[in-house]
Amino acid sequence: MPPAAFNKRIYTFSAFREAVHEIVAHFDDLRVASRTGRLGKPFAEKIMLTVTRVNGCRYCSYGHAHAALAVGVTETELQKLLSGEIGAFPEQEAVALAFAQHYAETCCQPDPAAWQRLVEYYGPAAARDIQAYLRMITFGNLLGNTFDALLSRLAGKPAPGSRLRDELGVLLGVFFVMPFQMLKQRFS
Numbered sequence: 001m002p003p004a005a006f007n008k009r010i011y012t013f014s015a016f017r018e019a020v021h022e023i024v025a026h027f028d029d030l031r032v033a034s035r036t037g038r039l040g041k042p043f044a045e046k047i048m049l050t051v052t053r054v055n056g057c058r059y060c061s062y063g064h065a066h067a068a069l070a071v072g073v074t075e076t077e078l079q080k081l082l083s084g085e086i087g088a089f090p091e092q093e094a095v096a097l098a099f100a101q102h103y104a105e106t107c108c109q110p111d112p113a114a115w116q117r118l119v120e121y122y123g124p125a126a127a128r129d130i131q132a133y134l135r136m137i138t139f140g141n142l143l144g145n146t147f148d149a150l151l152s153r154l155a156g157k158p159a160p161g162s163r164l165r166d167e168l169g170v171l172l173g174v175f176f177v178m179p180f181q182m183l184k185q186r187f188s
Helices: 015-025 027-034 040-055 057-072 075-082 093-107 110-122 123-153 164-186
Strands: none
Touching: 015 027, 015 123, 015 164, 027 123, 040 057, 040 075, 040 093, 040 123, 057 075, 057 123, 093 110, 093 123, 110 123, 123 164
């Protein structure tokens, strides 16, 4: 049986640069979300695993599954998250999990009505926290998938629509573009 075609979302170099700019511009949001604990670590991990399931990053799936278990997410909950059964969660989590899935499926372009529902349900501060986790996990997912696209290329099966220069540019950009943007943000 031939291996499945590579069909995960990946970064082009220009999309990566935009994502780095967005991540750096909102670094404080992630710091605040993490420090305040408004969402709690188990809930944050569930949100990130929901996005990871849609984006298919094997590295993030492995790492966040272990992190989720370590902070108290049950094995049953984990299996439901990894199979996309977000309706099995209580409403106080399901609203955010549904938004996270929608966010990932729409390539970070959620419907404004869905965002408004999130804000109304959780309040502006918690909604910003959710957004911070969504940005961060999406960034990690697409980086991991871009690395896998390069591995697939090296195995003789390039990802459809991907270019070697984008794959290398993104992976090298982690060491050059990201630090440059961080310095630029700090001193501007």
